[in-house]
Amino acid sequence: MTASVPQLVALLDGSLVDVDTPLLRADDLGVVRGDGVFDVASCRNGRVTDLEAHLERLATSAHILSLPEPDLAGYARAVDALVDAWDWEAHPEATVRLVETRGPEHGGEPTCWAMMQPVPDSVRREREGVRVVVLDRGHEAEETSELPWLLPGAKSLSYGINMAAKRWAKAHGADDAIFVTPSGLLLEGPTSALVVDLDGELVTPRQDGILPSTTLRTLVDAAPEAGLQVRFAHLQREALAGVRGAWLLSSGRILAPIVSIDGAELPISPLHPTLRKLLAVPGA
Numbered sequence: 001m002t003a004s005v006p007q008l009v010a011l012l013d014g015s016l017v018d019v020d021t022p023l024l025r026a027d028d029l030g031v032v033r034g035d036g037v038f039d040v041a042s043c044r045n046g047r048v049t050d051l052e053a054h055l056e057r058l059a060t061s062a063h064i065l066s067l068p069e070p071d072l073a074g075y076a077r078a079v080d081a082l083v084d085a086w087d088w089e090a091h092p093e094a095t096v097r098l099v100e101t102r103g104p105e106h107g108g109e110p111t112c113w114a115m116m117q118p119v120p121d122s123v124r125r126e127r128e129g130v131r132v133v134v135l136d137r138g139h140e141a142e143e144t145s146e147l148p149w150l151l152p153g154a155k156s157l158s159y160g161i162n163m164a165a166k167r168w169a170k171a172h173g174a175d176d177a178i179f180v181t182p183s184g185l186l187l188e189g190p191t192s193a194l195v196v197d198l199d200g201e202l203v204t205p206r207q208d209g210i211l212p213s214t215t216l217r218t219l220v221d222a223a224p225e226a227g228l229q230v231r232f233a234h235l236q237r238e239a240l241a242g243v244r245g246a247w248l249l250s251s252g253r254i255l256a257p258i259v260s261i262d263g264a265e266l267p268i269s270p271l272h273p274t275l276r277k278l279l280a281v282p283g284a
Contacts, residue, residue: 007117010081012074030101034158037061042251043094053214064154078114091118123252129259130175137179152209162190186235192248197269202230215249222278245269254281
């Protein structure tokens with residue numbers, strides 16, 4: 001096991017496997033073609049946040065890719081084993097990744113496992129603010145929704161474009177990116193959902209061609225406690241110039257305020273402390 005980054009791996013029967021133990025064949029389609037699905041849930045002090053929602057999204061992703069239906073009870077067993085074995089005192093925050101590949105190229109059972117690892121310091125620092133660039137995704141959201149072979153709404157292992165976008169952002173002095181359509185509609189980040197504060201109203205892009213975010217769903221459900229609501233709407237890129245603040249939401253960093261867009265400073269919304277409490281961001 002790698003000493004510098006503690007990690008645990010569990011199989012669906014609930015058994016733990018050393019992270020250095022090979023699990024995949026060389027011809028596994030998850031490796032050679034990115035043919036598989038995954039999901040990531042946040043874990044804090046022995047509790048997995050919204051595990052059922054993540055299992056449901058894993059099943060939805062598998063259905064979109066025509067993969068075998070995931071053994072959700074098996075994934076739950078694997079997660080329980082990881083939670084029981086994790087050193088929560090040393091690492092009170094972690095993420096658990098659920099993975100299913102199509103398996104060997106010439107036929108066979110899918111390869112399935114769950115892995116737990118600590119939330120990196122770099123991700124926790126992003127909760128204080130992220131700089132973003134806006135990148136053209138190259139096609140409209142509605143076009144993606146109408147073309148099922150583009151896998152709209154699936155969290156697949158084919159993450160090359162998403163990772164390339166984040167590398168581009170970092171190479172150009174930013175931390176992350178926001179995708180926009182050719183017509184100027186805002187979408188999401190490579191690994192996150194976008195929410196903006198428009199004159200005290202929380203607004204997020206409509207979900208056409210966008211992966212449903214479990215963290216965003218938590219905010220939608222919790223917002224009424226603070227007298228707020230989250231509205232889904234078409235947002236043009238120009239709207240960013242007039243917002244009181246904006247955030248990227250994801251399972252790992254949970255809530256990251258955007259502090260600059262394409263080099264232009266952005267204020268942190270006065271609603272930020274409220275959203276931190278609603279999402280139970282550590283330290284809030």
